[in-house]
Amino acid sequence: MAAEEPLIIRNKDEMRNWSRSMRAQGKTIGLVPTMGYLHKGHISLINEAHQHAQLIVVSIYVNPGQFSTSEDLSSYPSDFNGDLQKLMSVNGGVDVVFNPYDLYDYGSKRENECLEKRDKEVSCLEEKGGGHETWIRVENLEKGLCGKSRPLFFRGVATVVSKLFNIVEPDVALFGKKDYQQWRIIRRMVRDLDFAVRVIGSEIVREDNGLAMSSRNVYLSPEERQKALSISRSLSKAKHAAEEGEVNCKKLQDSIVLAIEEAGGKVDYAEIVDQESLEAVEEIKDPVVICVAAWFGKARLIDNIEINDWKP
Amino acid sequence: MAAEEPLIIRNKDEMRNWSRSMRAQGKTIGLVPTMGYLHKGHISLINEAHQHAQLIVVSIYVNPGQFSTSEDLSSYPSDFNGDLQKLMSVNGGVDVVFNPYDLYDYGSKRENECLEKRDKEVSCLEEKGGGHETWIRVENLEKGLCGKSRPLFFRGVATVVSKLFNIVEPDVALFGKKDYQQWRIIRRMVRDLDFAVRVIGSEIVREDNGLAMSSRNVYLSPEERQKALSISRSLSKAKHAAEEGEVNCKKLQDSIVLAIEEAGGKVDYAEIVDQESLEAVEEIKDPVVICVAAWFGKARLIDNIEINDWKP
Numbered sequence: 031m032a033a034e035e036p037l038i039i040r041n042k043d044e045m046r047n048w049s050r051s052m053r054a055q056g057k058t059i060g061l062v063p064t065m066g067y068l069h070k071g072h073i074s075l076i077n078e079a080h081q082h083a084q085l086i087v088v089s090i091y092v093n094p095g096q097f098s099t100s101e102d103l104s105s106y107p108s109d110f111n112g113d114l115q116k117l118m119s120v121n122g123g124v125d126v127v128f129n130p131y132d133l134y135d136y137g138s139k140r141e142n143e144c145l146e147k148r149d150k151e152v153s154c155l156e157e158k159g160g161g162h163e164t165w166i167r168v169e170n171l172e173k174g175l176c177g178k179s180r181p182l183f184f185r186g187v188a189t190v191v192s193k194l195f196n197i198v199e200p201d202v203a204l205f206g207k208k209d210y211q212q213w214r215i216i217r218r219m220v221r222d223l224d225f226a227v228r229v230i231g232s233e234i235v236r237e238d239n240g241l242a243m244s245s246r247n248v249y250l251s252p253e254e255r256q257k258a259l260s261i262s263r264s265l266s267k268a269k270h271a272a273e274e275g276e277v278n279c280k281k282l283q284d285s286i287v288l289a290i291e292e293a294g295g296k297v298d299y300a301e302i303v304d305q306e307s308l309e310a311v312e313e314i315k316d317p318v319v320i321c322v323a324a325w326f327g328k329a330r331l332i333d334n335i336e337i338n339d340w341k342p
Numbered sequence: 343m344a345a346e347e348p349l350i351i352r353n354k355d356e357m358r359n360w361s362r363s364m365r366a367q368g369k370t371i372g373l374v375p376t377m378g379y380l381h382k383g384h385i386s387l388i389n390e391a392h393q394h395a396q397l398i399v400v401s402i403y404v405n406p407g408q409f410s411t412s413e414d415l416s417s418y419p420s421d422f423n424g425d426l427q428k429l430m431s432v433n434g435g436v437d438v439v440f441n442p443y444d445l446y447d448y449g450s451k452r453e454n455e456c457l458e459k460r461d462k463e464v465s466c467l468e469e470k471g472g473g474h475e476t477w478i479r480v481e482n483l484e485k486g487l488c489g490k491s492r493p494l495f496f497r498g499v500a501t502v503v504s505k506l507f508n509i510v511e512p513d514v515a516l517f518g519k520k521d522y523q524q525w526r527i528i529r530r531m532v533r534d535l536d537f538a539v540r541v542i543g544s545e546i547v548r549e550d551n552g553l554a555m556s557s558r559n560v561y562l563s564p565e566e567r568q569k570a571l572s573i574s575r576s577l578s579k580a581k582h583a584a585e586e587g588e589v590n591c592k593k594l595q596d597s598i599v600l601a602i603e604e605a606g607g608k609v610d611y612a613e614i615v616d617q618e619s620l621e622a623v624e625e626i627k628d629p630v631v632i633c634v635a636a637w638f639g640k641a642r643l644i645d646n647i648e649i650n651d652w653k654p
Binding site: 046054133137163164165166168169170171189218219221222224306 | 358504530535
């Protein structure tokens with residue numbers, strides 16, 4: 031049986047008032063932040079949220095603060111009605127969909143006033159002009175992996191997540207470990223800034239063939255989708271190799287890069303890093319995670335695999 | 343009659359639990375963040391807090407994250423028992439003194455691990471090593487005025503205030519307008535990050551002779567204290583000049599610099615800026631504030647005066 035339609039809230043104050051009235055009734059609130067175009071990965075986050083909180087808020091907001099002007103903000107896929115249908119089919123349902131028109135406040139600044147002053151790369155938020163100027167930086171964790179090719183991305187993510195935390199005031203928030211660096215950054219931010227939110231990382235959800243679920247998979251042609259399997263397959267193979275005693279990270283990485291390139295992908299990075307610090311390691315001695323970003327056609331895909339057991 | 347001794351809380355969780363239990367009873371909470379060594383300026387903030395909230399939390403914490411290694415963290419004046427006495431004499435009292443030993447979490451990072459990696463100016467917090475790495479930047483407002491000579495200061499202030507907001511969860515927070523740039527930065531941060539806290543700026547409290555109250559006034563010899571009056575006097579004179587029709591900012595600034603230097607002070611800056619954007623203006627056309635920082639002996643003093651009326 032389909033669940034009830036969730037309450038749709040578009041206004042910040044209304045959202046906070048809802049949360050506060052629920053908390054006053056002793057209810058706990060779980061937040062699942064998304065950019066919409068929901069897939070099974072999101073649904074699994076919501077299912078997991080039900081384990082940790084009595085009420086579930088799913089936010090759907092494509093955040094201009096985390097896209098650089100050369101990225102795919104304007105073409106980012108969306109399907110709000112389809113998303114609602116999917117949310118109604120979730121076991122236990124979803125209580126609120128928080129879908130604000132715009133989360134940012136621009137003050138009285140004129141557009142060109144800001145454009146004139148631009149002396150560095152900016153996000154799509156700043157390109158539009160306006161007075162938002164507060165950014166959260168997780169200075170070490172944001173630097174490597176995706177941070178190298180997307181220098182504004184994690185600044186935008188940390189900032190919008192802190193806004194969502196302050197508006198929704200959840201007890202728990204769920205993030206997919208597919209975005210491994212993002213998950214670590216949010217956890218560190220919560221610790222460093224004392225947010226009263228428990229952050230839970232949820233395991234990667236894959237298609238039957240191994241492809242990690244992503245809204246950006248929609249960019250892939252059927253052929254590219256086939257070729258993109260080289261990512262999850264090479265990660266899986268490297269994990270097995272480590273379990274069999276290959277702890278030299280260069281060798282493991284080289285085999286991943288080779289496999290992806292042979293399949294026609296363009297590797298952005300393939301790195302083996304410490305699970306906590308995300309710093310590159312040369313030899314596996316502590317739990318690590320292998321993180322990959324690669325282009326297939328016009329889709330930049332990321333994937334990763336944790337290695338918690340290996341033969342020294 | 344002296345008020346009751348406030349509850350002293352040193353632990354973050356205990357602080358948040360207290361606030362939540364009070365909010366559950368429908369009480370509103372006002373926060374007055376301080377670094378201790380309280381003076382009449384702080385007391386006036388507390389008095390004002392009583393106008394806006396039913397319960398008052400005063401935090402006393404000298405934040406290593408806002409001092410650079412060349413500044414006066416280790417010698418910053420403190421007198422916890424004296425502070426308590428002063429708080430007990432406040433009309434209406436103070437409910438909680440939040441006095442944490444350390445607000446930062448260092449994770450498992452070893453001290454020298456961090457020192458080795460240092461490639462830029464750091465705060466006293468980072469000098470001690472450790473894993474705190476999340477910082478809030480209010481990118482435009484933090485740049486000018488005090489930000490020029492104290493590039494890490496507002497990063498540290500914004501970050502620690504956001505921590506205090508997340509721990510104390512106040513409805514209202516009070517800041518002195520003596521720290522004008524700080525007050526504007528906190529207001530902007532609250533707007534940009536959607537903190538559910540109303541920020542109130544409280545007017546500067548001065549000694550009878552005009553000297554702005556500051557914990558750092560204790561560094562002044564009686565002679566320097568006399569000379570330092572040149573700051574408030576020249577500000578006041580410039581305001582009158584503007585009211586009489588002098589709207590050329592360079593002329594007004596020059597007269598302030600001259601007066602302070604003649605008194606033996608060393609001017610860090612004397613600037614006339616827009617009250618909202620803190621951007622320098624050449625001619626007074628909108629409400630402005632004149633901000634001054636100057637050294638007398640080993641004390642760096644700041645002061646300011648708003649100009650809301652002028653003769654064009």
